[in-house]
Structure formats: C-alpha cells, structure tokens
Amino acid sequence: MRRPPVTLTLIGRTVLTAFFCLFVLFLYGPTLTIIILSFQGPNGGLTFPMNGVSLHWFARLFEPQAVGDFAGALTRSLLLGSMVMATTVVISIAAGLAFRRRFIGSGALFTLTVASLIIPSILVSLGIGLLFNLAGLDPTWYTSAFGAQLTWTLPFGLLIMFAVFNRFNRAWEEAALDLGASPWQRFRHVVLPIIAPSVVGVALFGFTLSYDEFARTLLTAGSDNTLPLEIFGMTTNVTTPVLYALGTVTTGLSFLVIAAALAAIALIRHAATRSE
Amino acid sequence: MKLRAPYLQAAPLAVILAAFLLLPMIVLVVVSFFDYDSVQIIPSFVLTNYRDVLGSMVTWRTYLSTLRFTAIVWAITLVVGFWVSFYLAFVVQGRVTQLVLFLVCTIPFLTSNIIRMISWVPFLGREGLLNTVLLRLGLIRQPLEFLLFSDFAVVLAYVHLYTLFVVTPIFNTMMRIDRRLIEAAIDGGARFWQIVAHVIIPLCKPGIAIGSIFVVTLVMGDFITVRLMSGGQSASVGLMISNQISLLQYPAACANAVVLLAVVLLMIAAILRIVAIRKEL
CATH class of the missing domain: 1.10.3720.10 (MetI-like)
Structure with missing residues (x-):
C-alpha cells in the first residue's frame, strides 16, 4: 500500500474535492445553460424560464435570413x-x-x-x-x-x-x-x-x-x-x-x-x- | 545526407514562421513610422505616431487599466490553478482517474472562446439565473447590475478562459516532483503548510512561471473579452489598437502595437529573470 503523498486531514481532502468540483462546475456550467436554453420554445427569450421546449431555433439556424x-x-x-x-x-x-x-x-x-x-x-x-x-x-x-x-x-x-x-x-x-x-x-x-x-x-x-x-x-x-x-x-x-x-x-x-x-x-x- | 536531414526537417517550420510571424512583425515596425491621413497610409519616416501614443493620457490610462486586469486575473488564476493542480497531482489516487480529471479540465480549452463568453449572459444578466435566485432567496431587493457588462464580468471571463493555461504547466511540474522528497519532509515532521511552502511551491516554480507568462500575455493582448463582457465600459490596450484599425489609422495602430509588444516582452523577461524555465522545455 502506497502512502498518500501528502498528509492531509479528512477535512482538507473534502475541502479540496469540493473546490475541484466547484471549478468543474464553473468550467461547464455556463455552457450547459446555453445548451439548455437553445431548446427554448418559439416564444422563449435569452434567459430562463424556459417557454416550452422545441427545436425551433435550430431550424432557424438553417434559414437564410436568420443568421x-x-x-x-x-x-x-x-x-x-x-x-x-x-x-x-x-x-x-x-x-x-x-x-x-x-x-x-x-x-x-x-x-x-x-x-x-x-x-x-x-x-x-x-x-x-x-x-x-x-x-x-x-x-x-x-x-x-x-x-x-x-x-x-x-x-x-x-x-x-x-x-x-x-x-x-x-x-x-x-x-x-x-x-x-x-x-x-x-x-x-x-x-x-x-x-x-x-x-x-x-x-x-x-x-x-x-x-x-x-x-x-x-x-x-x-x-x-x-x-x-x-x-x-x-x-x-x-x-x-x-x-x-x-x-x-x-x-x-x-x-x-x-x-x-x-x-x-x-x-x-x-x-x-x-x-x- | 545525414547532416542535411535536420535542416530539411526544420525548414517548413522556419519558412512559415518567417513568412507569417517575423515578416509581419517587421511590417508592424516599419508601418509604425509611416504617415497617414484620413484616406491612406503614406510611406515615410515620422515619429509622430509614437509621440501621439506616448504623449496621450488616454494611452497611459488604458495601460493602467490593462495592467490592473492583468494583475487581478494573474493572482486569481494562479491561486485557483495551483490548488486545482494540487488536487489532481497529490489528492487524486490512480493514474487513470488523474488523467480523466485532467482531461475534464482541458477539454473546454478546445471549444469556442466566444461561445464560452456568451454563455455567461443567461447566467449574469439582469434577469439571469444568479439575480433570479438571489431575488427569490430575498438576499437582494433589486437585480444586481454590476454582474454583466462590467469589470467584474471581464475578470470572470478571463478566469474562466485562462485558468487552464495555469493548470497545465503547474500540474506538469507537480507530476515530476520526486515523491520521496515529500515523504522525507513528512518523516522530518513537516506539517502540511510547511510541505506546500517549502517543498512543493519551490519545485513548481517553472510551471508557475510558464502559466504566468501565458496569462500575462493573453490578458495584455486581449481585446475581444473586454469588448464582449464590458459592454464598452472598460478599456484595454488591445481594444484601443482594434479601434484604431477600424478607423483605418494603421500607422497609429502599429505604433501602439510595437509599444505593447515591448511591454509584453519586458514583462516576460522579468518573469524569466526570477525563474529559469529553460530546462523544463
């Protein structure tokens, strides 16, 4: 059994694990938000709440005038x-x-x-x-x-x-x-x-x-x-x-x-x- | 034949960097001495562009603002990057878990920066997630205005985009630390913070230096983050240059660019003076 490389108390370990999880959430959270919001209903806006769920905005993407x-x-x-x-x-x-x-x-x-x-x-x-x-x-x-x-x-x-x-x-x-x-x-x-x-x-x-x-x-x-x-x-x-x-x-x-x-x-x- | 091989192998790299880096930088320096009027640039040798750049209070204020951003972002990314790397290198057990978690941290780097900036909008906006939650909890009475289109948003986006550039080199140097050194410190009775301060940080210096160089140069030269996230409220040297470009004041933009390049190179030289990273590469 290898010794843990650095002596860390259970509290220290927990704090660092929580910190790391927060960091990952910070990295991916915003991207996840816009992925969810891209499925907005046709009357939905740029922010929450979701106004229904649809593929409307993906379809709009391929219409010549939209973008x-x-x-x-x-x-x-x-x-x-x-x-x-x-x-x-x-x-x-x-x-x-x-x-x-x-x-x-x-x-x-x-x-x-x-x-x-x-x-x-x-x-x-x-x-x-x-x-x-x-x-x-x-x-x-x-x-x-x-x-x-x-x-x-x-x-x-x-x-x-x-x-x-x-x-x-x-x-x-x-x-x-x-x-x-x-x-x-x-x-x-x-x-x-x-x-x-x-x-x-x-x-x-x-x-x-x-x-x-x-x-x-x-x-x-x-x-x-x-x-x-x-x-x-x-x-x-x-x-x-x-x-x-x-x-x-x-x-x-x-x-x-x-x-x-x-x-x-x-x-x-x-x-x-x-x-x- | 044998002696020629390295030259042939290195030639394509040398040609591309000469054509698309060296030559353009020479052009920047040359054009920075050109004259211009409202319609065209006029080849000549004048110092007015530099006089305008260095003599203007706007330039100095903009540099101050950019340096402030750099200092804040550097401090935050360094602390966050250090502890994320520390977690990956010393707390996580097992090679595979380490590799997977490291990949989790690096993958966003390979996706679009602009999309990652935009993705803060539904989070920070006036009617965004954060304001909604805080209002519901009764912690605030009115939506916080400073979250989006502010210096705060700019710093947040920088940290979001650039912490990876600090994590990678520091994690890399941490993985190369001989574990026996740490065990010796433990056996010698060193406490956790003593190990961090007297064993790990000194051995991580090259990684810290490389990460610092990345963050400093990325923030010093940035214009797009400031433009998107500050909503026109904040200034940066890169933005100043990009504004001059859109006004077609190329010689002025070039003079500004040469000054920025000099400042960035001086900052890198200062970092390298403190830490020798040569052997790391």
Missing part, C-alpha cells in the same frame, strides 16, 4: 480546420525530428516558435493583414488566415512533439538501423507507431484551435467569414436564442471531434498493448 451565412461559414471553418490540422501534423513531426539534434539556428528557431505563442494575437493579425496589403495581395481565409492560424497551432504541435521525443527510446531506431532499415522505413515502421497517440493529439489541437480561432483570423480572413467571425458578428445584432442554438451546434461539433480523437488514441494504445 448571416451560417452554412458558408461552417464549410469554410471545417475546410480551414482540416488544412491547418494536416499542415500542423506534418510540420510538427518533421520539426520535432529535427530538434532531436542540435543544428545551426536551432536555438533561434525555438525562440521564434515560442514567440509565436506569446505575441498577442491582434499584433499577428494586424501584421499579416498589412503585409498582404503592402504586397498588393487580397487577404483570404485560405491564404493569410491559414498562415495566421498556423502561427497559433504550430507552437502547440511542436511542444507536444518535444514532450514525446524527450521520452523516446532511441534504441528501437538503432535496432532497426542495424537490421538495415532505410531512414523512411525507420520512421514509418518504428518511430511513427510509437508516437502515433501524440500525433492524434497534435491533430486534435490543430483542428480545434483553428476551428475556434478568432483574433488571428479577424484581420486576415478577407471578405468571407469563418464561423467564429460570423458568431462574433451575431453577438452584436442577434437577440434571440438562435445564438445559443449556434453555440450548441459548434460546441457539440467540438466535443464530437475531441471524443473521436480520444477514442482513436485509446484504440491505438489498445492495439499496441495487444501486439506486445
């Missing part, structure tokens, strides 16, 4: 999210492999990556917007906004890869090398299967951070809005629960993606332990 261009914005956000996800995965793995060795400029590149994470988003947005402006290019969601979002997702991707490769046992690769495996074979059949769960993690971050990104996209998306920009526009002029319906749909979509990623990770882990 701006919901379908278009959603399509663009899903496409952009997938693009950012794929790019983040490939570039993060490659850079993660590179950083296992020291190379000229590795320190500078690392600093630049961290800077990408901590420079206020509005500055990145403004800078890229002006850069395109000065270069005479029209900003669009698939060029300037794509690049702007990568400056946000790549640092997360790379930090995850760092965590993986720090724990990575080089002996497996050396064994493959001794058996005559080519660099590609070593990567494909040795490294990739070991890092696979984390790669799914990087993909999850890449997609969801892009899908929800607002500040860096604001000045770089050009004339066609992504979903968060559309939602932001709605906050100022929509005063019906259709806003909550939109919140429920996007949050539901995020949860679906997160669940799929976690399931994939669990499946990969399960397969790995079975084959041992």
Whole structure:
C-alpha cells in the first residue's frame, strides 16, 4: 500500500474535492445553460424560464435570413480546420525530428516558435493583414488566415512533439538501423507507431484551435467569414436564442471531434498493448 | 545526407514562421513610422505616431487599466490553478482517474472562446439565473447590475478562459516532483503548510512561471473579452489598437502595437529573470 503523498486531514481532502468540483462546475456550467436554453420554445427569450421546449431555433439556424451565412461559414471553418490540422501534423513531426539534434539556428528557431505563442494575437493579425496589403495581395481565409492560424497551432504541435521525443527510446531506431532499415522505413515502421497517440493529439489541437480561432483570423480572413467571425458578428445584432442554438451546434461539433480523437488514441494504445 | 536531414526537417517550420510571424512583425515596425491621413497610409519616416501614443493620457490610462486586469486575473488564476493542480497531482489516487480529471479540465480549452463568453449572459444578466435566485432567496431587493457588462464580468471571463493555461504547466511540474522528497519532509515532521511552502511551491516554480507568462500575455493582448463582457465600459490596450484599425489609422495602430509588444516582452523577461524555465522545455 502506497502512502498518500501528502498528509492531509479528512477535512482538507473534502475541502479540496469540493473546490475541484466547484471549478468543474464553473468550467461547464455556463455552457450547459446555453445548451439548455437553445431548446427554448418559439416564444422563449435569452434567459430562463424556459417557454416550452422545441427545436425551433435550430431550424432557424438553417434559414437564410436568420443568421448571416451560417452554412458558408461552417464549410469554410471545417475546410480551414482540416488544412491547418494536416499542415500542423506534418510540420510538427518533421520539426520535432529535427530538434532531436542540435543544428545551426536551432536555438533561434525555438525562440521564434515560442514567440509565436506569446505575441498577442491582434499584433499577428494586424501584421499579416498589412503585409498582404503592402504586397498588393487580397487577404483570404485560405491564404493569410491559414498562415495566421498556423502561427497559433504550430507552437502547440511542436511542444507536444518535444514532450514525446524527450521520452523516446532511441534504441528501437538503432535496432532497426542495424537490421538495415532505410531512414523512411525507420520512421514509418518504428518511430511513427510509437508516437502515433501524440500525433492524434497534435491533430486534435490543430483542428480545434483553428476551428475556434478568432483574433488571428479577424484581420486576415478577407471578405468571407469563418464561423467564429460570423458568431462574433451575431453577438452584436442577434437577440434571440438562435445564438445559443449556434453555440450548441459548434460546441457539440467540438466535443464530437475531441471524443473521436480520444477514442482513436485509446484504440491505438489498445492495439499496441495487444501486439506486445 | 545525414547532416542535411535536420535542416530539411526544420525548414517548413522556419519558412512559415518567417513568412507569417517575423515578416509581419517587421511590417508592424516599419508601418509604425509611416504617415497617414484620413484616406491612406503614406510611406515615410515620422515619429509622430509614437509621440501621439506616448504623449496621450488616454494611452497611459488604458495601460493602467490593462495592467490592473492583468494583475487581478494573474493572482486569481494562479491561486485557483495551483490548488486545482494540487488536487489532481497529490489528492487524486490512480493514474487513470488523474488523467480523466485532467482531461475534464482541458477539454473546454478546445471549444469556442466566444461561445464560452456568451454563455455567461443567461447566467449574469439582469434577469439571469444568479439575480433570479438571489431575488427569490430575498438576499437582494433589486437585480444586481454590476454582474454583466462590467469589470467584474471581464475578470470572470478571463478566469474562466485562462485558468487552464495555469493548470497545465503547474500540474506538469507537480507530476515530476520526486515523491520521496515529500515523504522525507513528512518523516522530518513537516506539517502540511510547511510541505506546500517549502517543498512543493519551490519545485513548481517553472510551471508557475510558464502559466504566468501565458496569462500575462493573453490578458495584455486581449481585446475581444473586454469588448464582449464590458459592454464598452472598460478599456484595454488591445481594444484601443482594434479601434484604431477600424478607423483605418494603421500607422497609429502599429505604433501602439510595437509599444505593447515591448511591454509584453519586458514583462516576460522579468518573469524569466526570477525563474529559469529553460530546462523544463
């Protein structure tokens, strides 16, 4: 029997457990409220009480006039999210492999990556917007906004890869090398299967951070809005629960993606332990 | 071939960061010296933008307001984040439970910030849940007005959005603390608070520093939370910049942006001066 790591009285334990539960309630409570309220009856308002239960506001979501261009914005956000996800995965793995060795400029590149994470988003947005402006290019969601979002997702991707490769046992690769495996074979059949769960993690971050990104996209998306920009526009002029319906749909979509990623990770882990 | 490999592998990252981070930051600095009138920006080299930014009382007041938000949010997220991490790392037993509860804390980070802000409206509004409950209980006679569209709402939203950025690094460093150190402290007769103050907090410093950097930079550069949650009542540097952008005063916005960048980098340098985090990464 392991000793509890910190001596805590029963009262201390209870207080901390209660504190943690409150924190979780604080995290999820508001979201739950708007999910419930999005099922308001047709005559219901933005706050409780519920005036009947209906899917009215979800149906309104798909009517052209109710919100701006919901379908278009959603399509663009899903496409952009997938693009950012794929790019983040490939570039993060490659850079993660590179950083296992020291190379000229590795320190500078690392600093630049961290800077990408901590420079206020509005500055990145403004800078890229002006850069395109000065270069005479029209900003669009698939060029300037794509690049702007990568400056946000790549640092997360790379930090995850760092965590993986720090724990990575080089002996497996050396064994493959001794058996005559080519660099590609070593990567494909040795490294990739070991890092696979984390790669799914990087993909999850890449997609969801892009899908929800607002500040860096604001000045770089050009004339066609992504979903968060559309939602932001709605906050100022929509005063019906259709806003909550939109919140429920996007949050539901995020949860679906997160669940799929976690399931994939669990499946990969399960397969790995079975084959041992 | 072997020597070239790391360069080829790192090249895509370097190219993207050069094109979409380094170059835009250079553009910001360059444009901050440009001149402008009501219709266009005029390439030149003038210092008027900086003179306007630094010479205006509005700027100083706005910085003061932003710094106040940063200090309050930093203090709250640090205390909440520390104890949430502490609970996860030292009170929860079993790897799987720990992982599941940690995921519960991180999942909201992967959902929309704007929706999470909006979701406070039915809770805090004049006819919101909180006011209704307080009225029913007879604790207040009139609905509390300060709950929504106020500094209080802004701070609440910040804590709601950014505590995760503190929990993750602190939890990470806590999990790496050698448990034998704590057992030694217990055997030596240390009490709970002594262990927290003299063993756990010193060993968590890198995590605390990383979390602090996140919170400080996120709050210093924010404009959207202040805009949505204060209902136009509060000011922030980010909001000031975004207002100048919407007025197409790009050189002024750039000068402001360069000043903000300098301030944020100085704050990070100050944090790094106190705590060395290099070995954590």
